[in-house]
Amino acid sequence: MESTQDKQIAQTKPGRLAASAALATLNEDYYRDLANAKEEGRPVVWITSMAPIEMVYAFDGIPFLPENYAALCSSRKVAAEFCQAGEARGYSQDLCSYALCTFGSIFENRGPFGDEAPRAPDILLATEGACATHPKWWEAMQRHYDCPLFIVDAVYTVDGETLPAHHKEYFAAQLRELASFMEEHTKRKFDMDRLREVVALSDRASELWDEIDDLRKAIPTPISQIDVFTCLFALVTLKGTKEPVAFYEQLRDEVKERVDNGIGFVPNERFRLIWDLFPIYHNMRLLNYFAEFGAAFVTDFYGNAFSGRLDASDPFGSLAERYLSFFMRSAQWGKAELYRKRVREYHVDGIVFHSNRCCRCFTAEQPDIGNILREELGLPGLMFEANMVDPRGYDDAQVKGRIESFIEMLEARKYPKEAGIK
């Protein structure tokens, strides 16, 4: 049965996603809007990931995510210089490289294309919804730009699943306060109906993202991890506008068509893996190295954090729930349950942990999650260190050697006959 499938896949190796062209247009349009924001009188709001971006679009603002920007710098191979420039200003080399790279760029006023740093923000909006370092980073930028800063305090609870009412209310009250703050600093009126529209669009983008993620369960899996990370841009930055909805509908249809026709991203898919967690922006091609051994990533625990369902009939309440209870905020037992479920539903053979040296928040628990998955499910794991943005010190040959050994081990487990093991 396996060999029949192999033949079929070999005949139908997919090309580039047709949706990529649409994504390129979205990217260009976004950066044009950003460049023209001042002229068009639209406020530019620098936000952290996991901040309520919907509030920015409700004020017709343009959100700018320095994290996204640092990723761009990294892929443009300027991150090492920018991180160094950040260090020269006294920031530790161990800090989040999204932050360090952004610091270098804005302090030196240099951009990724030999140009200048992004235009200064009109407003800074942060939350510790993801990590406790975000507000600190934003405070530092506030001192640099001397512009208004609002921090939405997203208090961590014992787990993300059982959200107590008083936490939801505390968060929602801050959103109301944020609305007044935005009114004051944008000179625009807050419009609840407009927020409802934005929330509905954001919800729809997430719904489509979840559908696409669901399609990755197919054997063979239809889409590459690089494509997933690339296509995530619309969900991260444009969620709450019409554009990602149209884009993800197109992408979903294309991915579904591949699934219906049994087309896999990796010709002759032999291993199905989970990617945990951050991309390595300076070396995205590493993901393809796995494909050389027939290993495909079938899900990841990064992109899905940006998807969150909302309810337009209760914008503040549902935003509070969404930004307080996404899975990355789960306690270990919640995370472990999610990982177990994924392993089962996506027919996973192993998990790859990118131990992201600059991020304690989302890497500190990786070893023990790995312990749980090994002890309970016998799931093999590979853990290797890198830095998501800063390429300095990254040893490609060593990492590839580790990957090869890992694949050999998977081979011996899954295909003992072919591996020569009786």
Add this chain to the structure above:
Amino acid sequence: MVSEFHEAYSNRHQLAEGWKQAGAKIFGYFCNYTPEELIYSAGMIPVRIRGSSENIDLADAYLPTFCCSYMRSALDQALKGGYSYLDGVVFPKTCDMTRALYDIWRRNIKLPYYWFLPVPGKRTDEAVELFTHELRLFKESLEGYSNQEINDESLRQAIRVYNENRTLVAEVYQLGLSDNHPLSGSQVFGILLAGLIMPKEEHNAMLRRLLDSLPAPNTFPGNGTRLLVAGNNFENIELLQTLEECGGEMVIDDLDIGTRYYGSTVDENSEPLQALAERYLRKTPCPCMHPAEPRLERMLELARSYRVRGVILVIQKYCDTHLYERPWIESRLKEAGLPVLSVEHSDTGWASGKFKTMVQAFIEMLE
């Protein structure tokens, strides 16, 4: 007699084992945002979980090496059974590490009781209200565990004991205002450490004895160059001893176990849980809190009133929240005319020649 404080700290595990054998319940806690008064009023002994200078052997299977040595070391001690006397541990959510370590401890260190305490990151009225609610939940949980009601009276009593402790430590700090103070910075540090790991009424008794028996002022030779030591997560007294060997001295601090812990009393006239919530959220903040300015302002105020010549800024390596603030803190201190010696540490190497040379050069520059 002043050496008894540091000795007690050095023997903290043996002391705790002794209390345990005598029937006491002992609760470990992380971070100065744990309202210990609640634990104390439930009839249990709160002790701060600390790092140690011992090698880290077991923790690396559970925690990446690029996490702070404090958390790695504390976990390592626990994995080796060093904390088996604990009945429970409380993790307040202040930094990303305390949250992660709650999970890792809970799964791998079998203890009867764990509690994760959500802590707001702001000091607004709404934040105080939320924290008051959280303290009520924590109180109810402690009552359930200890089978002992925590009523207003027991809580007020705990608050009085803790406030007395804060007042006595403030008296110790005030000695440093004088150029001829009777206690060295390293002795004061021993006093601060001891208060973390023993019942407060014992610490209070020791402090009263010490303050009563101090020799009269003006009987001391001049002390070293006056320094403020700021930062976090070191417990190794060698740092203070090195400062003294090099002709300097800590006369005041901005430390997680120092003024940020012992400062600010709880209002004894308000509703106790509300008063606790206010005290913890509105004390001199650690960098996990927003806004950051009150800490800097407090540091500048202390530097002025204690007439310090320079600041030693010792920040735990990999401690993100502190490290984000460092460039700003340094530049504001320098603007205020205070030279800064800034070090990222793993609480080792304080007696090394390299560190001594740095300190010597710094102190010479101040003189």
